Amino acid sequence: MKIAVVGGGSTYTPELVDGLGRLHDVLPVEELVLVDPAADRLELVGGLGRRILARLDHPARLTTTSDLEPALDGVDAVLIQLRVGGQAARLEDETWPLECGCVGQETTGAGGLAKALRTVPVVLDIAERVRTAAPDAWIIDFTNPVGIVTRALLQEGHRAVGLCNVAIGFQRRFAGWLDVAPDRVQLDHVGLNHLTWERAVTVDGVDRLPELLAAHGPEIAESLELPVDLLHTLGVVPSYYLRYFYAHDEVVAEQRTSGSRAARVAEIEQELLTVYADPALDEKPALLAERGGAFYSEAAVQLAASLLGRPETPTTQVVNLRNDGTLPFLPDDAVIEVPATVARSGVRPVTLAPLAPLYAGLVAAVTSYEHLALDAALRGGYDRVFQALLAHPLVGQVDIAHGLTDRLIAHNRDHLRWA
Numbered sequence: 001m002k003i004a005v006v007g008g009g010s011t012y013t014p015e016l017v018d019g020l021g022r023l024h025d026v027l028p029v030e031e032l033v034l035v036d037p038a039a040d041r042l043e044l045v046g047g048l049g050r051r052i053l054a055r056l057d058h059p060a061r062l063t064t065t066s067d068l069e070p071a072l073d074g075v076d077a078v079l080i081q082l083r084v085g086g087q088a089a090r091l092e093d094e095t096w097p098l099e100c101g102c103v104g105q106e107t108t109g110a111g112g113l114a115k116a117l118r119t120v121p122v123v124l125d126i127a128e129r130v131r132t133a134a135p136d137a138w139i140i141d142f143t144n145p146v147g148i149v150t151r152a153l154l155q156e157g158h159r160a161v162g163l164c165n166v167a168i169g170f171q172r173r174f175a176g177w178l179d180v181a182p183d184r185v186q187l188d189h190v191g192l193n194h195l196t197w198e199r200a201v202t203v204d205g206v207d208r209l210p211e212l213l214a215a216h217g218p219e220i221a222e223s224l225e226l227p228v229d230l231l232h233t234l235g236v237v238p239s240y241y242l243r244y245f246y247a248h249d250e251v252v253a254e255q256r257t258s259g260s261r262a263a264r265v266a267e268i269e270q271e272l273l274t275v276y277a278d279p280a281l282d283e284k285p286a287l288l289a290e291r292g293g294a295f296y297s298e299a300a301v302q303l304a305a306s307l308l309g310r311p312e313t314p315t316t317q318v319v320n321l322r323n324d325g326t327l328p329f330l331p332d333d334a335v336i337e338v339p340a341t342v343a344r345s346g347v348r349p350v351t352l353a354p355l356a357p358l359y360a361g362l363v364a365a366v367t368s369y370e371h372l373a374l375d376a377a378l379r380g381g382y383d384r385v386f387q388a389l390l391a392h393p394l395v396g397q398v399d400i401a402h403g404l405t406d407r408l409i410a411h412n413r414d415h416l417r418w419a
Contacts, residue, residue, distance in 0.1 A: 001027070001028060001029050001030050001031075001076050001308065002029070002030065002031040002032075002033070002074050002075045002076050003020075003029050003031070003032050003033070003075070003076065003077050003078075003079065003304065004032075004033045004035060004071040004072060004075045004077075004078045004079070005032070005033070005034050005035065005078075005079045005081065006035045006036075006068070006071075006078060006079065006080045006081070006082055006126055007035070007036060007080060007081040007082035007083065007143070008033070008034025008035050008036045008042060008045065008046070008064065008081075009034065009036030009037075009038045009041035009042040009045050010036075010041075010045070010081055010082075010083070011045070011268075011269050011272045011273065011276075011288070011291055012081060012291065012296065013034060013045045013049060013081075014045065014048050014049060014052060014276070014284045014288060015284055015288055015296055015297050016079070016296065016297045016300060017032070017048075017049040017052050017053065017062070017284075017297075018052055018056075018283070018284045018297055019296075019297020019298055019300065019301050020032065020053075020058070020060070020297065020301060021052055021053050021055075021056035021058040021060075022056060023297075023298070023301045023302075023305075024056075024058055026301055026302065026305045026310065027301045027304055027305040027308070027310060028310075029060045030059070030060055030061070031060060031061050031062075031063070032049070032060050032061070032062045032063075033062075033063050033064070033065060033071040033075070034046050034049065034062070034063070034064045034065075035064075035065055035066070035067075035068055035071045036064075036066065037066050039066055041273065042064045042066070043064065044273055044276040044277050045064075045276060046062060046063075046064035047276070047279070048276045048281060048282075049062050050062050051279075051281065051282035052282055052283060052284065054282065055282040055283060068126065068129055069129070069133065072129065072130055072133035072134050072137070073133065073134075074134070075130075075133070075134045075137050076134075076137055076138070076308055077137055077138045077139075077140060077304045077307065077308060078126075078130050078134075078137055078138070078139050078140070079140045079142060079300060079304075080123060080126060080139060080140070080141050080142065080143050081142040081143055082119075082122070082123070082143055083143075084115075084118040084119050084122050084415060085118055085412075085415055087262060087265060087266040087269060088266075089114075089115075089118065089412070089415070090106050090115075090262040090265070090266075091260065091262040091263060091266065092114075092411045092412075093105070093106050093110075093111030093112075093114050093115055093262070094106060094111055094255070094260035094261065094262045095260060095262075096110075096407040096408075096411055097109060097110040097111055097404060097407070098252060098255055098256055099403070099407065100400050100403045100404050100407070101252060101400065102252065102394060102395060102400065102404065103244050103248055103251050103252055103255070103394060104252075104255050104260055105244055106144065106262065107144045107145045107193075107194050107241070108194060108241055108244045108394070109244065109392060109394045109395065110389060110392075110394075110395065110404040110407075110408060112144075112145050112373075113373050113376070113385070113388055113389060113392070113408065114408050114411070114412050115144060115145060116145050116148045116149070116373050116374070116376075116377050117373075117376060117377045117380075117385070117408075117412060117415070117416060118412060118415040118416070119143060119144075119145075119149060119377075120148065120149060120152045120374065120377035120378065121377065121378075121417065123141070123143060123149050123152065123153065124152055124153070124156060127139055127153055127156065127158045127160070128156075130158070131158060136159075137159070138159050138160070138161065138304070138307045138308070139153060139158055139159060139160040139161070140160075140161055140162075140163055140300060140303060140304060140307075141153060141160060141161070141162045141163065141320075142162075142163050142164075142296065142300070144194075145193065145194070145370075145373075146162040146163065146164050146193040146194075146320050146337075147162065147192050147193035147194070147320055147335045147336075147337065147370055148335075148370050148373055148374055148377070149162065150162030150193075150320045150321070150335045151333070151334070151335040151370065151374055152374055152377065152378070154321075154322055154333070154335065155333065155374070159346075161303065161307065161319050161320065161321060161342075161347055162193065162319060162320025162321070162335065162337070163299055163300060163303055163319060163320065164193055164194070164318075164320065164337065165294060165295050165296045165299055166194070166196065166239050166240075166241075167187055167189045167196070167299075167318035167337075168295040168298060168299040168318070169294050169295055170187060170189070170198055170237065171185050171187055172294075172295055174187075174201050174208075174212060177212060177215070177216055178201075178203060178208055178212070180203055184203050184204065185201060185202070185203055186201075186202040186203075186316065186339070187200070187201060187202075187318065187339065188200035188201075188202070188339070188352070188353075189318045189337070189338065189339060190327075190336075190337075190338055190352060190355060190359070191239075191336070191337055191338075191355075191359065191363055192335070192336060192337055192363055192366055192367065192370070193320050193335070193337045194239065194241040195239070195241060195242065195245075195337075195362065195363065195366055196238075196239045196337055197234075197236040197237065197238050197239070197242075197359055198236060198237040198238075199236050199353075209235070209236075209237070210235070212237075213231055213232060213235070213237075217231055217232060220237055223240070224237075224238060224239075224240045224242075224243060225240070225243050225247070226238065226242070226243055226246060226247065230246070234358075244394065245362065245393065245394065248394060265291065265292075268287065268290050268291050269291070271287060272285065272287055272288060272291065275287065299317075302315070302317060303317055303319065303342065306342040306343060306344075307342060307343075307344060307347075308344065309343070309344035312344075313343075314341045314342060314343040315341075315342050315343075316339050316340070316341055316342070316350065317339070317340060317342050318337065318338065318339050318340070319337070319338075319340050319342065319347055320335050320336070320337050321335065321336070321338075321340055321347045321348075321349060322334070322335060322336075323335070323336045323349075324349065326338060326349040326351075326352060327352070327355060327360075327363065329355075329360055329364055330363070330364065330367050331367075331371075334367045334370070334371075335370075336349070338350065338352060339352075362393065365391070365392075365393045366392075366393060368391050369388055369391045369392045369393070372384065372387050372388035372391050373388045375388075376388050379418075380416065380417065380418030380419070381418065382405060382409065385405045385408060385409065386401055386402060386405045389401040389404050389405055389408075
């Protein structure tokens with residue numbers, strides 16, 4: 001079995017390699033290819049990856065290349081985890097929206113649109129090359145904004161599934177509090193990528209969410225930076241991205257005084273690359289946990305294993321996939337993030353209870369924005385960018401949308417083929 005990782009020079013990659021090494025029985029990878037144009041980063045990350053596999057006594061061969069074509073020869077699955085423009089672009093995404101009084105975030109709001117415009121054409125080009133070289137290979141997209149990128153891939157007929165680590169993060173946290181194995185915890189995780197709610201936490205057919213909120217409500221609320229009363233009132237656990245909607249002005253005020261997350265991430269990345277260069281290091285360092293992406297490796301390994309027929313019986317996992325009537329108020333081609341049955345034959349959403357109006361309205365609005373965002377990413381043009389921003393619930397005003405459009409294009413001109 002051969003896996004290729006596009007964006008393999010990412011500081012995330014040792015987390016993935018560690019998971020592949022530990023979970024050899026789940027996904028017996030024989031060859032792992034890291035693909036990245038940044039040769040210096042690739043050498044450091046690849047070296048650490050080989051040492052991790054050696055320490056875990058894993059037989060897989062890990063190779064690195066800046067050339068995509070040989071990496072795709074005989075590949076079974078391709079993981080895409082790239083960042084067009086690097087951390088410098090992320091820092092801009094999280095800065096210029098503040099000039100218009102809007103949240104600066106790399107996947108939400110105007111910054112998320114900028115990332116989509118840079119990313120979608122690049123990912124589609126990679127996917128076409130995958131289809132030519134390995135038409136039966138699965139594409140697993142971890143590249144943000146996952147919902148928009150996955151919709152682009154599926155719209156072009158690629159064998160693709162989107163993946164995010166938010167659900168598995170909640171699953172592992174809840175399992176620890178309930179003192180049960182993670183695979184016994186099933187989440188009623190519903191919404192769009194980075195716009196989801198945990199409506200139930202089921203163990204052996206019993207919803208344990210009420211007791212989790214009762215026992216750990218203040219701790220959950222603190223981690224989400226939302227009022228604990230809100231969690232008790234709603235009876236759900238929102239993803240931490242909902243704070244950008246529920247407390248938008250508070251977040252903007254904080255960002256204007258304390259700066260963006262991007263600056264700290266850039267510092268962490270440089271520290272990690274220095275650590276990775278140590279030839280004695282043969283495990284993922286503790287600092288990597290500060291980078292984010294917790295449990296990404298477990299989620300990716302489990303998803304790839306099921307898509308490649310290991311185990312042969314289908315599994316249930318939270319992924320990004322076509323709506324196809326699951327949320328009846330959305331178009332079929334919308335991409336939603338929900339539990340799904342995953343097997344070699346593909347992914348299929350499980351049957352879900354109706355989504356309450358409080359959540360359905362926001363999901364419908366953001367889905368409309370994502371439709372317009374994808375159109376802007378594919379066809380370009382000032383007016384399409386403006387319309388996407390005007391439709392976004394965090395923008396929605398003409399003057400602000402024009403100001404954001406001007407800034408988005410100015411800051412991303414080098415990455416926009418039409419600008």
